[in-house]
Amino acid sequence: MELKKSSSKQEEVEEIRTIEKPIDDSFLITWESPTDPKNPKNWPYARRWVQLVIVSVFALLGPMASSMVAPCLDQIAERFHIENSTEKALVLSIYLLVFAISPMISAPLSEIFGRRILLQAGNVIFIVFNMACGLARTKAQMYIFRFLAGFGSATPMGLGSGTISDLFTPEERGRAVAVMSLAPLLGPTIGPVISGFIAEYTTYKWIFWSTTIFSGFVFALSIPFLTETYPKTLLGRKARKLNKIEKTLKYHTEWRLEHIPQRKLVAPALxxxxxMLTTQPVVILCAGYMAIQYGILYLVLTTYPVLWTHDYNERPSIAGLHYIAPGLGLILGSQASGIFIDKTFRFLKKRNNGKMAPEFRVPVILLGTMFFPTGLFVYGWTAKYHTHWIGPDIGAAMFNVGLMLGWRGIQTYLIDTFIIYAASSTAVACCIRSLAAFGFPLFGQTLYDHLGYGWGNSLLAFIVLGSSIITCSILWFGGKRLRAMSDMVIFKDE
Structure with a gap:
């Protein structure tokens, strides 16, 4: 199919591949031109960012609710008579376990029904069962309600990348990914700051009720302001509308799915x-990299209160304030990565005679490799020798800067590679990383008990360093070959 290209919208044309109607098919429903105002990429800048911010806030809720229980685990364990340390950790980890399941369902379904309905449905599920957690009477009820609340709150984790692919061209994605990805990473640091005061001055139930109130407010905002962005859904609606008006089946999109009942598309989409998880080398490599980093992040964050309450003898409310340090690191890394990714992409594209490649995202991953292990070394050895509290906080901020830089590179790589299936590809990465986030905290305290903070964090730093170097080398030198081995890749090398 012939594509008409323009200099300002070339990437969009490359991605969608059906921007203008070919003259030999007058019934093909697609964008009228590369500048069609109905195309989400051509919406006004402010409107596109409103959509992204709303999705980002949805994505903030789940991780924030997951980590808020950390300072209150002792209260919860006492209330439900939980004495086993593993069962105690499960109150937090079971929420993360479902993060591995929900995006694998919501992301592909969004590629049938659209982004908006999946985001709002997930939020409603979260509101209902998160409130139920505060009303739970037994530990079994707490586990079940946490699991179901996590299922609903994890919906945006798989849809954020897809939304970015819908709204932004490759040269704009760096900053968009930085903002979108900041929310789920900032959540685990904001949550304990709030719940530290809740643990000291009120009951653990307010952890659940406060997040329920906030989530309800966000849902109310989404009703008038959140709109559909997925091209397949928008074009499919137009085709079905014209067919209904003219009582015919001749109008169709490139994908020719509008004549198939949506229920028949569910199984293939799921x-x-x-x-992707079993046959696409690019996805497997990127998911493995993200899993190691996310697992280590949650290992450190879930053991963070122990350092301050037991080793530094601080009250829970004061201990919770130390989560501000990793939060600042995430914000700094987000801003730096957003600027660095886009500028590096433009520079490398210019050097490559104006041709883009997903591998142009690798330099930012390599930059993150410098900060993440260094931060772990600083955090571990300053904590071991009980230096001034600013020492561990500086280390925590540093490794979160590195985490943000590395993640932004991987996420934009997947978006550039799979484009219209970006949601499914990042859902796989979300699945694997969430399994790591579920598993790593279960042995975190044991690791520090045996090796101490110094050597324990040094071991984690060496794991991060090795995995990052391997990932960067494979993507930079062999990314094109990996993409050629992956039959689901949408991006085509010029």
Whole structure:
């Protein structure tokens, strides 16, 4: 199919591949031109960012609610008579376990029904069962309600990348990814700051009720302001509308799915992430990299209160304030990565005679490799020798800067590679990283008990360093070959 290109919208044309109607098919429903105002990429700048911010706030809720229980685990354990340390950790980890399941369902379904309905449905599920957590009477009820609340709150984790692919061209994605990805990473640091005061001055139940109130407010905002962005959904609606008006079946999109009942598309869509997980080398590599980093992040964050309350003898409310340090690191890393990714992309594209490649995202991953292990070394050895509290906080801020830089590179790489299936590809990464976030905290305290903060964090730093170097080398030198081995890749090398 012939594509008409323009200098300002070339990437968009490359991605969608059906921007203008070919003259030999007058019934093909697609964008009227590269500047069609109905195309989400051509919406006014402010409107696109409003959509992204709303999705980002949805994505903030789940991780924030997951980590808020950390300072209150002792209260919860006492209330439900939980004495086993593993069962106690499960109150937090079971929420993360479902983060591995929910995006694998919501992301492919959004590629059938659209982004908006999935985001709002997930939020409603979260509101209902998060409130139920505060009303739970047994530990079994607490586990079940946490699991179901996590299922609803994890919906945006798989849809954020897809939304970015819908709204932004490759040259704009760096900053968009930085903002979108900041929310789920900032959540685990904001949550304990709030819940530290809740643990000291009121009951653990307010952890659940406060997040429920906030989530309800966000849902109310989404009703008038959140709109559909997925091209397949928007064009499919137009085709179905014209067919209904003219009582015909001649109008169709490039994908020719509008004549198939949506229920028949569900099974193949749900299999897409599973197929990516088992057959796409690019996805497997990126997911493995993200899993190691996310698992280590949650290992450190869930053991963070122990350092301050037991080793530094601080009250829970004061201990919770130390989460501000990793939060500042995430914000700094987000801003730096947003600027660095886009500028590096433009520079490398210019050097490559105006041709883009997903591998142009690798330099920011390598930059993150410098900060993450260094931060872990600083955090670990300053904590071991009980230096001034600013020492561990500086280390925590540093490794979160590195985490943000590395993640932004990987996420934009997946978006550039899979484009319209970006949601499914990042859902796989979300699945694997969430399994790591579920598993790593279960042995975190044991690691520090045996090796101490110094050597324990040094071991984690060496793991991060090795995995990052391997990932960067494979993507930079062999990324094109990996993409050629992946039959689900949408991006085509010029």
């Amino acid at each position: 299999m897409r992430p599973l197929k």
